[in-house]
Amino acid sequence: MYSSFQKTQAAVLNGELSCREVVEYFLRNIEQKKHLNIFLEVYQQEALERAEAIDQKIADGTQGRLAGMVLGIKDVLCYQGHPLQAASQILNGFEAQFTATAVQRLLDEDVIIIGRQNCDEFAMGSSNENSSFGPTLNPVDETKVPGGSSGASAAAVAVGLCHASLGSDTGGSVRQPASFCGVVGLKPTYSRISRWGLIAYASSFDTIGILSHTVEEAALLLEVMAGQDEFDSTVSQREVPAYAQKLSLERPLKVGYIKETIESEGIDSEVKQKTLDRIEFLKQAGHEVKEVTFPLLEYVLPTYYILTTAEASTNLERYDGVKFGYRTPEATDLETMYKRTRSEGFGAEVQRRIMLGTFVLSASYYDAYFTKAQKVRRLIAEQTKALFKELDFLILPTAPTPPFEIGKYGEENLIEYYLADLFTVQASVSGIPAISIPNGTSETGLPIGLQIMANAFNEDKLLAFAKYLL
């Protein structure tokens, strides 16, 4: 059996394999790897039935472009008629009323969805430890986290439980787990893919992203999902290029690396060395490689956490015990119903972010924090985009360290935990596309990722460059 989609598809189209056999293979793997806590729910029967229907389409020659692909989806994407929880107890009992546009477009091309995957609650975290269903283990080393918040989606691809996964990336949630699990993780430009049917965390940052083994798979999935949608007016009107056919590059390239990332205090020495090795490789290959400075780097993380918590505090207001999921059985009046539902339903990290967001939006602090952070966001975005006047790409580590131990960070060292996003939030604050690709392993065999950023809507170039480096 093949873990890569391209090989699987060739085999199902020439009759060497059936889609049913492909699904059975992944179902066996899922059963064997149950202890990793990757899937919250497996759609066993449904996936098998769908596989048989697609086998029939193949026999008739009417199959879609993704026939033979088995996909896992993070528990933040609506799939009609299926439970959806954002790994939270507050959505206990909730069922999706419609299917997310991105998911529907993949289904229309005959993808098979095998189940929903664990994640940090409401996508808030960098380790998958904030799930109300318990942590997911990193398949490379089960004592380590798989990253987050789409940690289980990355782990599923790494250990062969599906060909690819859909995750969401607000500040690194696809790229950082890709780095921690040794797979490819793409965050497209903000507004490239419709957010209709994606549970909102911070709406001006949220993007649907892709976790896969190969760049080709990411390009194909992006091509199918991207583009205008009548249900999301923020989606870009731009044409969607044929990403999967455009994976070749014009050379030589102009590549920059940001001095402040390589020299940052918390960077692990092996991560630093692997990044420097790539820089050297590019120089040797005849590309123009330049060191650039980005003095605003130290403001990126605080800006991200002020703005995303502010947006989260309003987005999560809707979970009040009335419309969705959980309602406390204890309340005797409306106010205690709200209070108790939210205190019992949300986990500690989500509550912390709601409170922080409410604080920065409160009348006395609005200008000091929220307005200021909006201004700084503008500066970060403008200065990041200015770097692309002279450069095709920026390269930097995806995360400052290889995957860390489960339980390493507690309430007392949260800032250190938030620093896991140090290098991924720049692309999120600026709305530009970025990808993480495997960049070797540490001496102890732990995956390390390399991140590439490109200017807005340059996914075609970004994917081609990632393929060249992989």
Ligand SMILES: NC(=O)C[C@H](N)C(=O)O
């Ligand atoms: N959702 C994300 O992109 C992950 C980021 N670590 C956060 O907690 O905000």
